[in-house]
Amino acid sequence: MIEALKRIWDFSGKERGNINKSIAFCFLNAVFHMFQVGAIYFVVLALVDGTDSLAPALLAIVLMLLSIIGGAATKSVSQLQQTHAGYFMAANSRIGIADRLKSVPMGYFNDNSLGEITGVSTTTLDNIETIAPRVLVMVLSGFITTAVFLVMVFSFDWRIGLIVLTGVLLYLLITSKMQKKSIALAPLRQKSETVLVEAVLEYVQGMSVVKSFNLTGRGDKTVQDALEFNRKSNSDLEKLFTPYVMVQGAALQIAGVCMMLASAGFFLAETIHAANALMVVIMSFLVFAQIESAGSSLSILRVVTSCIEKVEELDSMPQMDERGESLKPVSHDINFENVSFSYEKREILHEINLTIPNKTTTAVIGPSGSGKTTLCSLIARFWDVDSGSVKVGGRDVRDYTLESLMDQISVVFQNVYLFADTIENNIKFGCPDATREQVIEAARKACCDDFIEALPDGYNTLIGEGGASLSGGERQRISIARAMLKDAPIIILDEATANVDPENEDRLQKAIEELTRNKTIIMIAHRLKTVRNADQILVIDGGCIVQKGRHEELIEQPGIYADFVTGRKESIGWKLSAV
Numbered sequence: 001m002i003e004a005l006k007r008i009w010d011f012s013g014k015e016r017g018n019i020n021k022s023i024a025f026c027f028l029n030a031v032f033h034m035f036q037v038g039a040i041y042f043v044v045l046a047l048v049d050g051t052d053s054l055a056p057a058l059l060a061i062v063l064m065l066l067s068i069i070g071g072a073a074t075k076s077v078s079q080l081q082q083t084h085a086g087y088f089m090a091a092n093s094r095i096g097i098a099d100r101l102k103s104v105p106m107g108y109f110n111d112n113s114l115g116e117i118t119g120v121s122t123t124t125l126d127n128i129e130t131i132a133p134r135v136l137v138m139v140l141s142g143f144i145t146t147a148v149f150l151v152m153v154f155s156f157d158w159r160i161g162l163i164v165l166t167g168v169l170l171y172l173l174i175t176s177k178m179q180k181k182s183i184a185l186a187p188l189r190q191k192s193e194t195v196l197v198e199a200v201l202e203y204v205q206g207m208s209v210v211k212s213f214n215l216t217g218r219g220d221k222t223v224q225d226a227l228e229f230n231r232k233s234n235s236d237l238e239k240l241f242t243p244y245v246m247v248q249g250a251a252l253q254i255a256g257v258c259m260m261l262a263s264a265g266f267f268l269a270e271t272i273h274a275a276n277a278l279m280v281v282i283m284s285f286l287v288f289a290q291i292e293s294a295g296s297s298l299s300i301l302r303v304v305t306s307c308i309e310k311v312e313e314l315d316s317m318p319q320m321d322e323r324g325e326s327l328k329p330v331s332h333d334i335n336f337e338n339v340s341f342s343y344e345k346r347e348i349l350h351e352i353n354l355t356i357p358n359k360t361t362t363a364v365i366g367p368s369g370s371g372k373t374t375l376c377s378l379i380a381r382f383w384d385v386d387s388g389s390v391k392v393g394g395r396d397v398r399d400y401t402l403e404s405l406m407d408q409i410s411v412v413f414q415n416v417y418l419f420a421d422t423i424e425n426n427i428k429f430g431c432p433d434a435t436r437e438q439v440i441e442a443a444r445k446a447c448c449d450d451f452i453e454a455l456p457d458g459y460n461t462l463i464g465e466g467g468a469s470l471s472g473g474e475r476q477r478i479s480i481a482r483a484m485l486k487d488a489p490i491i492i493l494d495e496a497t498a499n500v501d502p503e504n505e506d507r508l509q510k511a512i513e514e515l516t517r518n519k520t521i522i523m524i525a526h527r528l529k530t531v532r533n534a535d536q537i538l539v540i541d542g543g544c545i546v547q548k549g550r551h552e553e554l555i556e557q558p559g560i561y562a563d564f565v566t567g568r569k570e571s572i573g574w575k576l577s578a579v
């Protein structure tokens, strides 16, 4: 239990000060609560001694008033501090996760699905936000207050004090047993939350496929199973706690009854003052209330620590080595030296050597799955190589900070992601300080100003998440405008394929020509015209460069380039568009 409390304490980080304040105010609240005991004591003492003065009654009224006003004030301050601490604990953690995600290699997202990250950032951190400070404060202040009550009972009668102490120790023993038992179940509950988020996300994201194949029943089943798993793990945890909670309650009630019986017995034996005996009877109703509320919070302590463990797992996500310098190369040539790369254990690229000279265009072609995208991704350091090195401007990409490397590169892929924001902000994404005029200029060069201006709110038009309200060609032209504004010296481009209609395709090509003028370009090419005009063509097959050269050279050589260009091998899944 102490370890669990320390865990929350450590996790609270910068919010420790607010939690301290909250505990302090909780303690003050307990002190004000004890004023009521004092008030009752003065009244009882007056009654037992038969005093006819009004002073004890007035003193009792003052103490009661102080207790009510002080209690309400300290409680509200304590709760305010808890809410503040909880909110910022979760917010700081969310910001930390977002920061770390920027330096995580893309490969990480294979092992740790979107559901897991989403689950931690939403449900898990929501739990921490609402429960963690409350549990910490309730448990700590509960124990402190119980200790103070215990001292009070000892001051009335040490023998009854021992009864209370026994009750408290018994309660703690049962609690510790319950804590140990819950160790196995709490992480399962946490896992079930993640599985549920994953299932719902997958269901929603795959809705179009589910509907088009009329598989709504099947999709439902995964969500239903996840809901059932979640229900079962929650109810298993409750079932486990229920008998312990009952035994805990019984132990405290028995201790309370023993207090009353002992005080009556000692009074009859005339070994306790009547006022103290009466106070002990009254205290028997109060003394265990605080520890009971602390104990009920303990049952959720394990849930909180398991949430914290989950967040910390994300904390330890692999980070790319970012000890690089902020570099600005003069030339933007790209070199691969003996580069091999694997996803997990499967080697995809084998011993690649290539040079892309500054301000030239290199077309990369090859069958589906041969490693074209992977090769391009290594330049932008989406992954780190297994061996060899990728150099930009003569320096290993690992020598750059990620920011300074990405300053040199613009990436335009076919699957463009646009944010649920205005068109202007989407274009400004890579260059937030750009002015409206610069945005319009980039849009004009990317041939998208006409369709943007035809929209009801022009550049202020809000687009749906992922760019759902725009056509594929429009989305891609916006991403080209984005790259245009960024004006990086190296462009990595996945050329558009047949899913763009002819009118859009023509404008897209114009936009690409504008974007790539006077830059170092590496392009996954799908059009024969682009390939033919490239300064260099790389033919990739099975993760190796099997041919390299200009169109005129390669077409003359017997080999797969000539075979593909003449259409002899279209059937195995690679073709070039003739235009």
Ligand SMILES: Nc1ncnc2c1ncn2[C@@H]1O[C@H](COP(=O)(O)OP(=O)(O)OP(=O)(O)O)[C@@H](O)[C@H]1O
Binding pocket: 107, 110, 343, 344, 348, 366, 367, 368, 369, 370, 371, 372, 373, 374, 375
């Ligand atoms: N993130 C990933 N994790 C694991 N394997 C991957 C990942 N991305 C790609 N692969 C695998 O690596 C191989 C090369 O993929 P890559 O996307 O580089 O090929 P490509 O030539 O660009 O294919 P296409 O023309 O179909 O886009 C494929 O077998 C693919 O299944």
